[in-house]
Amino acid sequence: MSSRDTQFSTEKLSTALKALLDSPPVGLSEDVLEIFQQAISNNHSLLPSRLFFEAVEQSPVAISITDAGANILYTNRTFERVTGYSSDEIIGQNESLLSNKTTPRIVYETLWSRIRQQKPWSGTLVNRRKDGSRYLAELTISPVVSPKGNTTHYLGIHRDTTEVHKLEHQVRNQKNLIESVVDATPVVTAVLNESGKVILDNMEYKKLAADMHGHEPAQEFLSAICASRGVNFEILYKKQENFSSQEVSFDPGGGGQPRCFTCTGSWFSEQDSSADAFFSQARHVYFLLVANEITMIKRQQEDVRHNAMRALMAEEELVESMREALGGAIFQLQGPVNLISAVLNMHERRQDNNNNENISTLSVLKQALKAGEQALSMLQVCMPESLENTSEPVNLNQLVREVLSLLTQRLLSLDVIVDWKPAPTLPSINGKQNRLRNMLAQIVDNAIDAMSKKGVERRELYIVTKLVSGSVVIEISDTGNGIADELRLKVFEPFFTTKHAGRKRTGMGLSMVQDIVNEHAGTIEIDSKYIDGCRFIVRLPINTNK
Numbered sequence: 001m002s003s004r005d006t007q008f009s010t011e012k013l014s015t016a017l018k019a020l021l022d023s024p025p026v027g028l029s030e031d032v033l034e035i036f037q038q039a040i041s042n043n044h045s046l047l048p049s050r051l052f053f054e055a056v057e058q059s060p061v062a063i064s065i066t067d068a069g070a071n072i073l074y075t076n077r078t079f080e081r082v083t084g085y086s087s088d089e090i091i092g093q094n095e096s097l098l099s100n101k102t103t104p105r106i107v108y109e110t111l112w113s114r115i116r117q118q119k120p121w122s123g124t125l126v127n128r129r130k131d132g133s134r135y136l137a138e139l140t141i142s143p144v145v146s147p148k149g150n151t152t153h154y155l156g157i158h159r160d161t162t163e164v165h166k167l168e169h170q171v172r173n174q175k176n177l178i179e180s181v182v183d184a185t186p187v188v189t190a191v192l193n194e195s196g197k198v199i200l201d202n203m204e205y206k207k208l209a210a211d212m213h214g215h216e217p218a219q220e221f222l223s224a225i226c227a228s229r230g231v232n233f234e235i236l237y238k239k240q241e242n243f244s245s246q247e248v249s250f251d252p253g254g255g256g257q258p259r260c261f262t263c264t265g266s267w268f269s270e271q272d273s274s275a276d277a278f279f280s281q282a283r284h285v286y287f288l289l290v291a292n293e294i295t296m297i298k299r300q301q302e303d304v305r306h307n308a309m310r311a312l313m314a315e316e317e318l319v320e321s322m323r324e325a326l327g328g329a330i331f332q333l334q335g336p337v338n339l340i341s342a343v344l345n346m347h348e349r350r351q352d353n354n355n356n357e358n359i360s361t362l363s364v365l366k367q368a369l370k371a372g373e374q375a376l377s378m379l380q381v382c383m384p385e386s387l388e389n390t391s392e393p394v395n396l397n398q399l400v401r402e403v404l405s406l407l408t409q410r411l412l413s414l415d416v417i418v419d420w421k422p423a424p425t426l427p428s429i430n431g432k433q434n435r436l437r438n439m440l441a442q443i444v445d446n447a448i449d450a451m452s453k454k455g456v457e458r459r460e461l462y463i464v465t466k467l468v469s470g471s472v473v474i475e476i477s478d479t480g481n482g483i484a485d486e487l488r489l490k491v492f493e494p495f496f497t498t499k500h501a502g503r504k505r506t507g508m509g510l511s512m513v514q515d516i517v518n519e520h521a522g523t524i525e526i527d528s529k530y531i532d533g534c535r536f537i538v539r540l541p542i543n544t545n546k
Contacts, residue, residue: 056076057076057077058077059076059078060078061078061157061158061159062075062076062078062081062082062083062156062157062159062160063076063079063155063156064076064079065144065156066095066153066154066156067152067153068151068152068153069094070095070096070154071092071093071094071095072092072093072095073091073153074087074091075087075090075091082135082137082158082159083127083130084131085130095156098127098137099126099127100126100127100134103125107125111123111141115143115151118143118145119143120140120141120143121140121141122138122139122140122141123138123139124136124139124161125137125139125158127158134162135160136160136161136162136165137159138158138159139156139158140157141154141156141157142154142155142157143155183202183203185202185204187204187291187293188205188208188217188261188289188290188291188292188293189201189202189204189205189289189291190288191287191288192286192289193284193286194237194284194285194286196219196233196287198216198218199286205218208291211259217250218289220248221261221263221289222265224248224249225243225246225248225265228246229243236287237285237287240267240285241267242266242267243263243264243265244264244265245262245264246262246263246264247260248260248261248291257295257299258295259293260293260294260295261293261294262291262294263289263290263291263292264289264290264292265289265290266288267286267287268285268286268288269283269284269285269286270283270286271283272284302405306405306406309406310406312434313406313434313438316434316435316438317438319384322384323383323384324511324512326379326382326384330376330379330380330383333372333375333376333379334376336372337369337372337373340365340372341369343365344362344366344369347361347365348362390432391431391432392432392433393428393430394428394429394432394433395428396426396436396440396472397423397426397465399436399437400422400463403437403440403441403444404420404444404463407441410448411448411461414448414451414452414459416459416460416461417459417461418460418463419462419463420463421462421465422463422464422465423465423467426467426472427542429472429520429541429542430542431520431540435519435520436540438512438516439517439538440474442510442512443476443513443536444461444463444476446510447461447476447477447480447536448461448478449480450480450481450482450534451480453481455481456479456480456481460478461476461477461478462475462476462478463475463476463477468539470542471539471541471542472539473537474537475535475536475537476538477527477530477532477533477534477535477536478533479532479533480533482530482531482532482533482534483526483534485528488526491510492510492511492514492524493511517538517540520540520541521540522538522540522541524536524539525537
């Protein structure tokens, strides 16, 4: 047995092993711990003393034993591999030889304070090898206490954790980099687990969640998307179904403008890192939701569409106004022409056709009738054709929304309060969209005119849409001065107006509203029971084929 074998008795080594087992270091193999435990618990006579020494000597972690002054008395083979110092070079040297002098002083003060209390200490130090290279030592120091209660030696166990530390920091740095990039991304991003719960999000998501006043953005988006696709989140999860460019609109309420997003969702998985999944290769599935806000683009598109609608409505209104004017002129001219025709027929039936005076009258009447008929014919030729409108499915809630949007500036300028109560679900009717939009615009415009008159203190516009007995019903009420009972039918006649003389005429007139309602096989009436102003009730059948 070498001199190293005789430096310690079996008793001292056993005491050191007990201290080691009281605070086993991370990385010490289970078989070594088991041998140490058996060596201590069993009768020493059953195991040769050499076994104790070989167990420590062959341990995969660096082990050293020092005296009470930290002077090295023993090192195992792993210690030599980790530090680069052979046993002959290191024995007799102080443990401080391994220090790189960069570990904070407070660490050493804490270390010595604890082991002097005969308690083990564990921590990390920056050590230096024989070749000058530095490494991180995960160290455990356990005091070896004699039967008299004195600390006689210290058992040190450490391992090189430099690479582990490096990998941990690389992972942490990559995580921080990814989170920084995701947080700086100007799109709403969230990661959900299998049950649909958000487990990771970015700053844009947090901002949106604050704007939604307690609503979870991911849940709101997924609810709308799943409803449009006719599925639920569980089905998406089972099928691992991805989607892209799904538009979702969110109305924050409280007078806020709706916000629009395009959403993309994709599934991904990662390997389970728990101990239970070490051999089973289990994986966790996650869902990545990305929402890009397109509110400004939508508003720009809406502005373009509104401008196009305004132009179209103005053109159609102009055409209809011309048709109304020419139709009225034809109507007014038709009366005298009919009268001349009747007088001419009366004269022709007389028997005194030889009377010169009668002949002269007949000649004049014939010329007047011919001129009148030519004028009527010319007016009829000049009558412009109505703009082409084809029947299509029309949602009247959407038309009301568009009309209110087009008239927003006028409503605001007159401080008109709008109370619109649309039916939550309203079936489409088969109709001419532009004509119906003009009809609604004219009625609302007429209501605004009524409330803009002097003496009207309360300016409130009420609009209700509902489904009643197979017809879509639209009620438009105002708080103006109302319409007298005797005028409730007359207001639908051509050229009739309750506006004061000299006012520039606007709109197509309620006569044109009546024509549009008739085209769609509907009815329009003024509610005689409404006393707070005027209420128009329009009924349009769902199955309109005209």
